[in-house]
Amino acid sequence: MGWHAGLFGKGGSCFVGHSEGGIVEIVHPTNLPVDTALPVQGLVCKLLAGSGEWAGVSVEQSKTSQRLIILGGGPGGYEAAIVAAQLGAEVTIVERAGMGGSAVLTDVVPSKTLIATADAMRRVSGAGSFGVTVEGKADASADLPVVNARLMELAHSQSRDIRIGLERAGVRVVLGEGRLLDNRTIAVARNDGGEETLEADAILLALGAHPRELPTAKPDGERIFNWTQVYNLKELPEHLIVVGSGVTGAEFASAYSLLGSRVTLVSSRERVLPGEDADAAAVLEEAFEANGLEVAAKSRAQAVDRTADGVKVTLNDGRVLEGSHCLVAVGGIPNTAGIGLEEAGIEMNDSGHIQVDGVSRTTAPNVYAAGDCTGVFALASVAAMQGRIAIAHLMGDGVRPLKTHEVSANIFTSPEIATVGVTEAQVNEDKYQGDIIKLDLATNARAKMMNVKEGFVKIIARRGSGTVIGGVVVAPRASELIYPIALAVQNRLHVDDMAQTFTVYPSLSGSVSEAARRLHKHL
Incomplete structure (x- = not known):
């Protein structure tokens, strides 16, 4: 109970709320120096640097060491763990695969490394326009097993570096599967076969997401892939069909096209990247066309099937595309099922994403969430920011709520x-x-x-x-x-x-x- 930081105001006003529902506005002069702290009803109201805004933080919270459990070791989890440890919390982070989560091990780091490799291919292939002649082979080529080995080693190296940084900061790292028993307790089945129950003052959920599958296009990891499986390829696809023209589909289509594959991108809309700036999408489509990348627009994939030596993609307009491989990139599903969210009183929306407010609080007391499991933005940078904001709020540090219109995003195409x-x-x-x-x-x-x-x-x-x-x-x-x-x-x-x-x-x-x-x- 008691007072807590509620809303944020302009013009020298600090809005704070009572846990029983009351709202109080405390007005202060606007000419106070930045970071001036004013105690109000057990709160400190601090003017945030450069923002002209007041943030309320609990005096009681800021003086109390917090026991924090973080479920998930992706950007939202490990960034939050570092910040919490720096602010004096006792932190335990539970992750089933490795530090960095899927962002580091199977998604962002390996995919952007693949894209960087494709960009290197583009520069080498275009060297002639600068008057530069490359001796040796007439054409540049990609040795895909070497490329994949490099990017996976880089991903695992980054994961190791993150774990070392966490442990140096005093964070306890537990590898295993966690499940909420209530809003303060998590049961862990460790990867080493052991079990333990962890209790905390607060919990941060950084659960991530996994690739969505089409019922008629099941990945097999050999000819039909999702975006976590493409790094198992032993040779460059002769003809890659990419189903899904959103960010992930466009990035992989761009990369494999530059690496030398013939690529066909299946788009359910009239253009690629339907949710992005129209002028930007037009430039990208022109670049695709110049590189020989084909777009099958206004078509949906009804089914993807294996053939004797490749794949067959049946479209809803009756067309059938044949290729050597197929990448299915049709979005993600939050990892929120079967881990006890309902038992802890955590509400989700119809898509299974956890509902959070501007400071990453869920509907359950003492429980925060960050990253892809919230559905705010499927970006590693946003996950990390949500995690940091959650810890600032929990620990009584000055906090500025996440404002989605300030989020910058990038699509790593060419x-x-x-x-x-x-x-x-x-x-x-x-x-x-x-x-x-x-x-x-x-x-x-x-x-x-x-x-x-x-x-x-x-x-x-x-x-x-x-x-x-x-x-x-x-x-x-x-x-x-x-x-x-x-x-x-x-x-x-x-x-x-x-x-x-x-x-x-x-x-x-x-x-x-x-x-x-x-x-x-x-x-």
Whole structure:
């Protein structure tokens, strides 16, 4: 019972709530220094640096050592464990496979390493356009067993590094399967055959997700794969059919096409990446076409079957595609079934994702959740942020709730597509009033030097105020170039702040400031 941090306010106001439902607003002067702490009804209200916001944190919580159990060792789990240990908590993390979870062992790290390998192939294959001749074989080729061995070793090395870091921080690591008995207790069946029951003051669930399967397209790990199984391939697919044109499908299609496979991408929509910026998707489709990648648009896969020496994919329009291998990438399912969530009073939505608020709290007292099991964003960076936010709230540290419109995301195709904030579609639908500028990279000097012929920078500013509210970058390393736009969105910077910031010449980042300068004319 008692008081706790509830909501957050602007203009010097701190909103705090009582566990019995009451809400109290405490107004303080707006000219207090950042990090000034003011005790209010057993709380400390702290002005967060750079945000103009007050955060309420419990004095009682901040002085009490917490026993924390984290179920799941992915980004949401291990990031939270490190932060909690640094803040003085007694932390135990339970993971069934290895530290880093599926993100490190079977998903993000290996897939992005594969994509980096494909990008190396692209650069070697395009060396002639720079006047560079590669001696030896006329054409570059990928030795897939060597490629896969390297990326899996890198994944396991990263997992080992994470475990070492956790143990050095004083975190107890338990390898095994955990199940909730209630909102403070977890039963663990350890991988070594032992069993134990763990009790804690709080629990963080970082359960992750697994690939969704189609009833008529069951992966066998030989010819039909999900995204965790492709690293078992012994040779480069002659003709890979990718079912699913979302982020995962587009990334693998792009990578294997660059590595030398013939690729057909099955898309149920009119275009690839239907949920992304339309201009960005158009650039990617042009890049796909230039590389010989085929898109079977407006078609759904009804069935995937093995043939004598390959696969057969039957589409709902009657077409039949034949290839050597098939990758099924049709989304993920949260790992929330059969682990005692209902018994602990944790509510889920219809898709099986755990319901959380802005500080990662579930509907059960003392239980938090982070990552793919929450359905907020299936991004490792978001999982890590949710985990850190949960610990800050639990431990009485200054906490800023997760704001989904500030999340920057990247699609690791060639070229990359990075986004943050409000979209052009939302502006066109009158959900936001915004001014938009799109600047092609074709005029950028560094892009010309790099032989980059496609891509753009798009910035969206709020009409009337000029505040940056969104952006898109399509370019090599767009994942790096989106950062200044993300900073502007999070800190509510004016477009002129970006326009007047120095950038290196020549650089691709120069197009970010140039786009801001051009947008200034429309304000």
